[in-house]
Amino acid sequence: MTADTFTRLRDVILDGTGGGPVLIEPDSRIVEAIPDSLDRFEVILGAEEEFGIEISDAEAEALTTVAAFVALIDSKRGAAA
Numbered sequence: 001m002t003a004d005t006f007t008r009l010r011d012v013i014l015d016g017t018g019g020g021p022v023l024i025e026p027d028s029r030i031v032e033a034i035p036d037s038l039d040r041f042e043v044i045l046g047a048e049e050e051f052g053i054e055i056s057d058a059e060a061e062a063l064t065t066v067a068a069f070v071a072l073i074d075s076k077r078g079a080a081a
Contacts (some may be wrong), residue, residue, distance in 0.1 A: 006067075
C-alpha cells in the first residue's frame with residue numbers, strides 16, 4: 001500500500017461523503033468510512049477518475065477495508081503502467 005494512494009483515496013472519500021466526522025485509516029471498514037451506498041458509488045466513480053482506472057461492480061462489492069481499496073488501485077495502476 002502506498003502512502004500517496006492512501007492520501008489521495010482518503011481525499012476522494014472525504015469529498016464523496018461530504019467530509020463527515022469519520023476518521024479514515026487504512027484498516028477502516030468501507031461500510032464505516034462510507035456508510036451511505038450512494039456515497040460509495042460516488043467514491044468509486046471519484047477514485048476511477050482520480051487514478052485513471054476502471055473498477056468493476058464485482059470489485060467494488062468485494063472491498064472490505066480502505067487498505068483493500070488502496071491495494072486494488074495500486075494493482076490496477078501497476079497493470080496499466
